[in-house]
Amino acid sequence: MRIVTFCVAILISLITNQVHCFSTIEGNNSPIPEKMLTKRGNMMALSSTTTKIPNSTTSKIIHPKQIVKRIRDCGNDSNSALGILLESQPFLTTESRTGRQTPEYIFDAKPICIVINLLSKNNQFSVALGLLSTTIELHGQNLVPTHYLKEVYKSIIGMMAIQEQKEKLNLHRKILQLIQIDIPANFGAAPSIDLYHVAIAALGKCRRIDCILDILNSMETNKIMTITSENTGPCAVVRYTFPSPDRMTYLTAVSGTVRCKASSS
Numbered sequence: 084m085r086i087v088t089f090c091v092a093i094l095i096s097l098i099t100n101q102v103h104c105f106s107t108i109e110g111n112n113s114p115i116p117e118k119m120l121t122k123r124g125n126m127m128a129l130s131s132t133t134t135k136i137p138n139s140t141t142s143k144i145i146h147p148k149q150i151v152k153r154i155r156d157c158g159n160d161s162n163s164a165l166g167i168l169l170e171s172q173p174f175l176t177t178e179s180r181t182g183r184q185t186p187e188y189i190f191d192a193k194p195i196c197i198v199i200n201l202l203s204k205n206n207q208f209s210v211a212l213g214l215l216s217t218t219i220e221l222h223g224q225n226l227v228p229t230h231y232l233k234e235v236y237k238s239i240i241g242m243m244a245i246q247e248q249k250e251k252l253n254l255h256r257k258i259l260q261l262i263q264i265d266i267p268a269n270f271g272a273a274p275s276i277d278l279y280h281v282a283i284a285a286l287g288k289c290r291r292i293d294c295i296l297d298i299l300n301s302m303e304t305n306k307i308m309t310i311t312s313e314n315t316g317p318c319a320v321v322r323y324t325f326p327s328p329d330r331m332t333y334l335t336a337v338s339g340t341v342r343c344k345a346s347s348s
Contacts, residue, residue, distance in 0.1 A: 145171040147191035154197050161198070161205045168198045174226060175217055190227055192234035199235070203242040215239050219269055229270065236266055237281045244285035255289040258282055262298075268312035273323035280335050287339020295336050302328040 150171045157164040169176050172194065195214060202211040218235045221227040240261060243254040262282040266274045279298065286294045300306075302325045312321045 147189055147193060150191075150194040151197060154194055154201075157201075159201070159204065161201045161207055161210075164198050164201050165210065168194055174221065175214070190231045192231045195231075196234055196238040199238040199242060203245060208242070208246070211239065211242060222269065232269070233275065233278065236261065236278065240281050240285045244288040247289040255286055255291045255294055258285050258289070259294060263308065264310055267308065267321055267323050268310055271312065271321055273326060276326050276329060276332070279326070279328075280331055283332065283335045284339055287335075287342045290342075292340055295339055298325075299328060299332070299336055301325045302332065 150167065153167045153171075154164045157167065175195070195218075199211045199214060202208070202214075215235055218227060218232050222229065222232040240258055243258055246252055247254045259282075262274055262278060266278060279302065283295055283298060286298075304325075305327060306325045307322065308325070309320060309322045312319050
């Protein structure tokens with residue numbers, strides 16, 4: 084494993100000719116846009132005034148494939164797409180949260196991920212973050228499964244990487260906060276390996292090779308993190324270990340490095 088790590092580090096350094104030392108989140112004070120800033124694990128709440136929300140008591144259960152088709156038929160109309168999402172998955176609305184949800188719902192995350200991507204294209208960041216905040220709240224109440232929230236996190240990380248590319252907002256720090264602090268705090272455990280793949284790929288799009296190397300080093304040394312979490316109990320402490328990198332981790336890191344070099348040339 085050490086040989087593989089050494090080879091990856093050499094390849095990255097050859098491509099970039101320069102590797103910067105990573106500075107921790109706590110020590111990094113560069114501004115992040117106010118609309119993207121949130122408290123740990125508690126992002127902006129989704130405003131029900133964004134679109135008309137149907138009466139959840141009369142809503143019918145719709146198969147995810149039908150939901151996806153209806154959303155894609157909206158084209159670039161993100162408000163209509165959001166309305167369809169809230170109509171077909173009413174558990175996302177405040178009005179529908181009366182006790183435990185019926186088990187008849189099909190918790191497919193593809194519709195909400197498509198909507199988040201569309202909101203990102205239309206610069207509706209606060210609404211996208213509101214969907215994440217709502218999903219975190221529902222997950223904390225055991226009303227949505229973990230895989231649903233995990234896919235939403237992936238979409239949000241991808242959205243931040245795209246905005247970093249377009250507007251240079253230094254959102255790579257927020258990506259690091261999500262993967263190292265917010266996600267473990269909400270899950271009460273280390274993020275799954277596929278979330279690290281997504282984060283590394285996103286950091287590659289942000290041209291942050293130093294951050295990629297820092298994550299790789301933490302994974303290779305199985306670094307132990309200790310954080311506080313309000314979601315697992317009052318002043319609860321979550322202690323987790325970075326998972327060991329797999330083949331896809333290294334491939335994603337190398338691919339991200341090549342992307343960084345291509346973007347800078």
